[in-house]
Amino acid sequence: MISGEELRRLAKANGLLPHQQEKHYMQTAVLYAIYSRIADELVFKGGTALFFFYGLGRFSEDLDFTATAKVDYSQLANSITSTLGVLGIRNEVKEKKPLAGRNIKIKAEGPLYRGGLSQAIVDMDVSERNDVVLKPEVKEVVPIYDDLRPFSVPVMNRxxxxxxxxxxxxxxxxxxxxxxxxxxxxxxxxxxxxxxxxxxxxxxxxxxxxxxxxxxxxxxxxxxxxxxxxxxxxxxxxxxxxxxxxxxxxx
The missing domain is CATH 1.10.220 (Annexin V; domain 1)
Known part of the structure; x- marks a missing residue:
C-alpha cells in the first residue's frame, strides 16, 4: 500500500481532494483484482469509466459494469479480498442482490485510515440485463501507483x-x-x-x-x-x- 504522504502528493498533483485520491487508488486496485481473474465477462461503464479513460471533468465514486456472461461472484469477491490483502490493505467485501444485478461493497483501510469510520468505501454495481449492444473497447490502465501493475479493461463504447x-x-x-x-x-x-x-x-x-x-x-x-x-x-x-x-x- 502506498503511504498517506504519497497519496496526498498525488492528490495535489491531480487536483483531487485526498479522500478522492484514496478512493481512486482503491478503485484502481479493485479493477486490477477483477481483470486479473476474468477477461470480458464484466464490461466497465458509467461515469468512473469516463473519468479513467476519457477525462471526465468530475470525480466519480462507483464502479459500474454490465455482465455479458455468468459471473462467479464468490470467486470475484475472493479475488478482491486477496488482491487488496497482498497490497497490505485490510478489507471487508459484502455482496447483495438487488433487482437485475449485484452490488458489492468494499470497505478498505487505505492510506488515510485512522480508525472508526475512516475506511475507504468502493461500491460495485453490476447490471445483469445482458444488454451490451456494441463491441466494448479494450483499454489499458497504467496505474500512477507504484504498487499496481498495468492491466487491460473492456470498456463500454461511448x-x-x-x-x-x-x-x-x-x-x-x-x-x-x-x-x-x-x-x-x-x-x-x-x-x-x-x-x-x-x-x-x-x-x-x-x-x-x-x-x-x-x-x-x-x-x-x-x-x-x-x-x-x-x-x-x-x-x-x-x-x-x-x-x-x-x-x-x-x-
Whole structure:
C-alpha cells in the first residue's frame, strides 16, 4: 500500500481532494483484482469509466459494469479480498442482490485510515440485463501507483454509455447523468435513437422527447448540491442542459 504522504502528493498533483485520491487508488486496485481473474465477462461503464479513460471533468465514486456472461461472484469477491490483502490493505467485501444485478461493497483501510469510520468505501454495481449492444473497447490502465501493475479493461463504447445516460436521466434523479451526457455530446459522441430505445426496452418503453425534457428540468434543483462535492467549479445548469436538449431533440 502506498503511504498517506504519497497519496496526498498525488492528490495535489491531480487536483483531487485526498479522500478522492484514496478512493481512486482503491478503485484502481479493485479493477486490477477483477481483470486479473476474468477477461470480458464484466464490461466497465458509467461515469468512473469516463473519468479513467476519457477525462471526465468530475470525480466519480462507483464502479459500474454490465455482465455479458455468468459471473462467479464468490470467486470475484475472493479475488478482491486477496488482491487488496497482498497490497497490505485490510478489507471487508459484502455482496447483495438487488433487482437485475449485484452490488458489492468494499470497505478498505487505505492510506488515510485512522480508525472508526475512516475506511475507504468502493461500491460495485453490476447490471445483469445482458444488454451490451456494441463491441466494448479494450483499454489499458497504467496505474500512477507504484504498487499496481498495468492491466487491460473492456470498456463500454461511448455511444452506448451515452444511450445509458439518457435512460438514467429518464429513470432516476441524478445531476451527474446530465453532466456526463453533456460531456459526451461535447466530445462529439453520436446519439443513436435505436440504441436508446434498445436500452429502454427493459422497461417496455421508448424514448419520448417531452418526458425527457421534463426530467432534465427536474434536475436543476439538485444540480449544485450534488455536483459541488464532485468537481471544483460547477457549471451553470443551463449551459449543460441546453446542448443536451438540442442534441436529443433530433432523436
Amino acid at each position: 455511444e452506448e454509455i451515452a444511450a445509458e445516460k439518457i435512460r438514467a436521466i429518464l429513470k432516476r434523479v441524478k445531476a451527474r447523468d446530465l453532466y456526463d451526457l453533456a460531456f459526451l455530446i461535447k466530445k462529439g459522441v453520436n446519439l443513436d435513437s435505436g440504441l436508446v430505445n434498445e436500452k429502454m426496452r427493459f422497461y417496455g418503453e421508448q424514448f419520448d422527447k417531452l418526458t425527457f425534457a421534463n426530467k432534465v428540468a427536474g434536475l436543476e434543483s439538485v444540480w449544485v448540491p450534488e455536483l459541488t462535492g464532485l468537481m471544483k467549479t460547477v457549471p451553470l445548469f443551463t449551459d449543460v442542459a441546453d446542448p443536451v436538449l438540442k442534441a436529443t431533440a433530433e432523436l
